[in-house]
Amino acid sequence: MLTHLRCWRCRRTYPWRRLINLCDCGMPLRAEFELDPQTLPKEALRDREPTLWRYKEVLPPVPPVSLGEGMTPLLPAPRLGRRWYVKDEAQNPTGSFKSRGMTTAVAVALHLGADVLAAPSQGNAAGALAAYAARAGLPTHVFMPTDTPQPCIQECEQYGADVTLVDGLIGDCAAEMRRRMNEKPGPGAWFDLSTLKEPYRVEGKKTMGYELAEQMDWHLPDVIIYPTGGGTGLIGMWKAFKEMKSLGWIGDERPKMVAVQAQNCAPIVRAFEAGAEFAEEFPNPETIAAGLRVPSAIGDFIMLQVLRESKGTAVAVSDDELLACSIEMTRTTGVHACPEGGATLAAARRLRECDFIKDSDTVVLFNTASGLKYLDVLSETGARQHA
Ligand SMILES: Cc1ncc(COP(=O)(O)O)c(C=O)c1O
Ligand SMILES: [Zn+2]
Structure with missing residues (x-):
C-alpha cells in the first residue's frame, strides 16, 4: 500500500494525496509503500491482465489511465x-518504454485534480504524455528540441498536444516550459511531469x-x-x-x-x-x-x-x-x-x-x-x- 512520499536526498516526508513536484530542498520524491509477503502473493498474478497494472498493489492506488502498456516480451x-x-x-x-511512466503519472495527476499537463522531452516521453493525456481527456503542452525525430513530433500533434519546438537542448525546453507555466498561476495551472520532478x-x-x-x-x-x-x-x-x-x-x-x-x-x-x-x-x-x-x-x-x-x-x-x-x-x-x-x-x-x-x-x-x-x-x- 502506498503510504507517503519521501525525499530521495533529505528524507523529509510528504502526504501523497496532493499534487506535488519536488521536495522543499529541490530534490526528487519517492513513493513509499508498506509491503510484506501478504501484500501480493506472486501466485495471484497468474490470472491478471497482461499490462503493468497487474502489479496494482505496488502502484499508486488510483484508477488506471491505460492503453495496455507493459508486459513486453x-x-x-x-x-x-x-x-x-x-x-x-x-x-x-x-x-x-515512456508509456510506462506516463500511464502512472497521468493517472495520478488526473486523480489528484490536475487541469493541464506539461513536460519537456527528447521525443518519446512527449509522445507518451500526449497519448495518455488524450486518453485522460486532459490538455497537454510538450516542449522538444527542434532536432527531435520527426515521428515523435508528429505523434504529439496527432494526439492533440500543444507542441513547442525549442532551438536548444532539453534544459532549454524545460526553461521555456517554466517561463510559459509562470504565466498561468491559479486555476488552469500546468502540472509539470518532467523526469523525476514528480514521483x-x-x-x-x-x-x-x-x-x-x-x-x-x-x-x-x-x-x-x-x-x-x-x-x-x-x-x-x-x-x-x-x-x-x-x-x-x-x-x-x-x-x-x-x-x-x-x-x-x-x-x-x-x-x-x-x-x-x-x-x-x-x-x-x-x-x-x-x-x-x-x-x-x-x-x-x-x-x-x-x-x-x-x-x-x-x-x-x-x-x-x-x-x-x-x-x-x-x-x-x-x-x-x-x-x-x-x-x-x-x-x-x-x-x-x-x-x-x-x-x-x-x-x-x-x-x-x-x-x-x-x-x-x-x-x-x-x-x-x-x-
Ligand atoms: C529511446 C530512449 N531510450 C532511453 C532514454 C533514456 O531514458 P531514461 O530517461 O529513463 O534514462 C530515452 C529518453 O528519452 C529514450 O527516448
Ligand atoms: Zn529533500
Whole structure:
C-alpha cells in the first residue's frame, strides 16, 4: 500500500494525496509503500491482465489511465550471446518504454485534480504524455528540441498536444516550459511531469524490474544494460528489486546495473569514473541517439548510487558503434532496435571483451523504443553497412 512520499536526498516526508513536484530542498520524491509477503502473493498474478497494472498493489492506488502498456516480451538473443536477451520496449502503446511512466503519472495527476499537463522531452516521453493525456481527456503542452525525430513530433500533434519546438537542448525546453507555466498561476495551472520532478513516472518504469523477475521465473539476470538519460528506468528497476525482496518474491541476489551513454554526452559515465556523488553538466553534448542527449539530470546522485550498490558500471559508446549495433540487433534478433537500444549491444560487447560480462552470465539488453521512430538515421546507417 502506498503510504507517503519521501525525499530521495533529505528524507523529509510528504502526504501523497496532493499534487506535488519536488521536495522543499529541490530534490526528487519517492513513493513509499508498506509491503510484506501478504501484500501480493506472486501466485495471484497468474490470472491478471497482461499490462503493468497487474502489479496494482505496488502502484499508486488510483484508477488506471491505460492503453495496455507493459508486459513486453523478453526475447532470447542467442545470435548475440549465449544467455543474452532483449527486452523489447518498442511494443508499448507509444512505441517506447515512456508509456510506462506516463500511464502512472497521468493517472495520478488526473486523480489528484490536475487541469493541464506539461513536460519537456527528447521525443518519446512527449509522445507518451500526449497519448495518455488524450486518453485522460486532459490538455497537454510538450516542449522538444527542434532536432527531435520527426515521428515523435508528429505523434504529439496527432494526439492533440500543444507542441513547442525549442532551438536548444532539453534544459532549454524545460526553461521555456517554466517561463510559459509562470504565466498561468491559479486555476488552469500546468502540472509539470518532467523526469523525476514528480514521483510517479518512476513507479511505472519500475515495472520493468517486476516483469523481468516474473518472466525469468523469479530469478534476476546477472547484468542489465540500460541506455541512460534522465535515469528513471535504472532507478525504478532498482527500487522494484528492493520492493520484491519485501514481498518475499526474490532473495538477496541483484543484477549488476550498467548505464550506457553516448561518448559525447556521458555525464554519468564521467561522474562514475571520477567516484563523484553528483554529475557535472556535460559540455557541448552531441549524439544521434536523441534519448541520450541529456547533459544533466536531477536524479544523477540516485543513478550513481544504483550503479555502485549493484557493483555495476557505466559505459560510453560512440555514435558509429551504437548505430552499427542497432542495425545488428535488428538483423540478428528481429527486434526493430532504436539507436539507444543499439547502444546497449555496443556496451555489452565492450564488457564481454574485458570480462566484466562472463560467458555464463545472463544479460538483458533494453531496446527502449522502436526503430520506426528513427527511420532517417537508421536507414542511412543500414545502407552504409550494406554498401
Ligand atoms: C529511446 C530512449 N531510450 C532511453 C532514454 C533514456 O531514458 P531514461 O530517461 O529513463 O534514462 C530515452 C529518453 O528519452 C529514450 O527516448
Ligand atoms: Zn529533500
